[in-house]
Amino acid sequence: MKTKNKSLFSKLCKCYSKKDIPRRCENTDTDNENEADFVENLVHPNPTTEIRDACKDLVLSDDQLQLVMQRLTDEINRGLSRETHDDAIVKCFTTYVQDLPNGTEKGNFLALDLGGTNFRVLLITLDxxxxxxxxxxxxxxxxLMLGTGTQLFDHIAQCxxxxxxxxxxxHEVLPLGFTFSFPLSQHGLTKGNLVRWTKGFNCSGVIGEDVVALLEDAINRRNDVKIDVCGILNDTTGTLMSCAWKNRNCRIGLIVGTGSNACYVEKTKNVQCAIPGNYAEHKPYMLxxxxxxxxxxxxxxxxxxxxFDRAIDENSINPSKQLFEKMISGxxxxxxxxxVLEKLVNAGLxxxxxFPSDLRKRGKFFTKYVSEIENDPKGRYTNCREILAELGLRNVSDQDCENVRYVCSLVSRRAAHLSSAGIAALLNKMGEDNVTVGIDGSVYRFHPHFHDLMTAKxxxxQSYKFDLMLSEDGSGRGAALVAAVASQKR
Structure with missing residues (x-):
């Protein structure tokens, strides 16, 4: 044993009574690596074997992720095909956006960003x-999220x-780009019918309807502003457009926030489901x-x-729907x-x-807790203890804190790896090097390890070169850029 290691090891052993020290602590011939592991575990406890075993289904192998990629690619191809589009699960909706920003855009443009419990209105000036x-x-x-569509759009128009x-x-005619972050079946740049509500919305009278027309009707009922809706888009399209304004290599947009979705640049000839006459067939690409x-x-x-996924799904407002999103999003x-924590407590692990009463209540363990707990340095549990105290648990051991941290890391790591599998599938499908992936959303933005986990996985x-780029206000700036590009083409 090296003198330095033996000194540290001996000092640590003296901190414990003999009955608490494993026998190998007294064996000076113990392998150095085993001693290092023992010292590490005394300083920083690791999740227990029982905890790891109870959570093993949350750990995905590369073989499993490769199968996810293969099946997602198959579903994307079904969505793009005219013959299978209607029955496809991954719809691959055409956006009818065929031009990316080129840096020459000028003027005032409005953007309306609807995709969660808040929405934003923006005025963007480009020069x-x-x-x-x-x-x-x-x-x-x-x-309003659960009311009628008329009430929702009247509220939006008022704001x-x-x-x-x-x-x-x-008194000025303002071009507007409308980011509508729900599944849309688009029939043109300014015509999109809602396929289904997600993210807690369930307004009546909107599914199957053209949401641009609903917004225009609400604006016209007021008749007090002049707004020209130039394009409707998803937040992923906005993210891609926003990043492409700064980085011409951006060809994929990804959202990992309240929900999860992705868009990418496809060859126009492969977009068989696009409606003839509603797009320029001579242009090489379409989002x-x-x-x-x-x-x-x-x-x-x-x-x-x-x-755990089944329990999430069964208690959601859209059972059996959006399953991939439910495994990833915030x-x-x-x-x-x-x-997972509930299962472990019930098992006595x-x-x-x-069990604190709050931890038994659905929705009481917020997603931000996952990021905050994982933001604690290794062996430090300041955030974890504060969060557990909020839930009614005080004086918890370091081992319990480490186990909680492990659970959080498994859930977030799986989300990052599933997102990575999706992006890897798109990169393989595009077959290009040096593609930039523009990414937005609270999970990607605020989780301390999400970016690094995705980059590595x-x-x-896959083998193509790529970059991940944090989007700056993609759903807002991107909507304005769609309006800017579209208004210049008119």
């Missing part, structure tokens, strides 16, 4: 590579009009909104679905972790089997 933005966030009460009037621009959140609805992900990540799953 070639110069960019200025004014914005305001408006809340959507839950009563839009107030924003324009505050800027004293109500495709995959709507990959629905992947798995046809049992193709059953080989990795866990008991709307479900905290609840997934809570369900955590907190001595004692995408590299392991």
């Amino acid at each position: 070639r590579q110069n960019f200025d933005m004014k914005s305001k966030i408006y809340a959507i009460p839950q009563s 839009l009009a107030l924003f324009v009037k505050d800027l004293n621009m109500q 495709i909104n995959t709507e990959w959140g629905a992947f798995g609805e046809n049992d193709t992900l059953d080989f990795i679905i866990t008991e 709307m479900y990540m905290g609840e997934l972790a809570r369900l 955590l907190f001595g089997g004692k 995408i590299s392991e799953l």
Whole structure:
């Protein structure tokens, strides 16, 4: 044994009574590596074998991820095909966006960003590579999220009009890009019918309807502002457009936030499901909104679905829908972790089997807790202890904290690896080097390890060179850029 290691090892042993020290602590001939492991475990406890075994289904092998890639690629091809599009689960909706920004865009453009419990209205002023933005966030009460479509769009139009009037621009005709972050079947750049609500919305009278027309009707009922809706898009398209304005290599847009979805640049000749006459056949590319959140609805992900995923799905407002999204996105990540913790407590493997009442309640373990707990340095549990105290648990051991951290890391790592499998599948399909992936969403933005996990795993799953780029206000700036590009083409 090296003197330095022996000294540290001896000092650590003296901190414990003999009855607490494993016999090998007294054996000076113990292998150095074993001693290092023992010292590490005294300083920083590791998750127990029982905990690891109970959570093993959340760990995905590369072989499993390769199968995810293969099946997702098959589903994307079904979505692009005219013959199978209607029955496809991964719809691959055409966006009819065929031009990326080139840096010459100029003027004032509005953007409306609807995709969660808040929505934003933005005024974006472009002058070639110069960019200025004014914005305001408006809340959507839950009563409107579950009310009628007319009530929802009247509320949006009211907020839009107030924003324009505050800027004293109500007499100016303002081109608007509308980011609508729900599954759309688009029939043109300004015509998109809602396929289904997601992310907690369930407004009546909207599914199957053209949401651009619903917005225009609400604006016209007020008749107090002049707004020209130039394009409707998904937040993934906005993310791609926003990043492409700065980085011409951006060809994929990814959202990992409240929901999860991706879009990419496809060769126009492969987009068989596009409606003839509604796009320029001579242009080489078109943006495709995959709507990959629905992947798995046809049992193709059953080989990795866990008991926790089934519980999430059964208690959601859209059972059997959006299964891939439910394994990745921020709307479900905290609840997934809570369900795992609940199982471990019930099995007596955590907190001595004692269960704080708040941890038994659905939705009480927030997704932000996952990021905060994983942000603790190794062996330090400041955030973890504060969060557990909020839930009614005090004086927890380091071992319990380490086990909680392990659960959080499994849930987030699986989400990152599934996102990586999706991106790897798109990179393989595009077959190009040096593609930049523009990414937005709270999970990717705020989780301390998500970017590094994705970078490493995408590299392991495919061989093309790529970059991951954090989007700066993709759903806002991107919507304005769609309006800018579209208005210049008119």
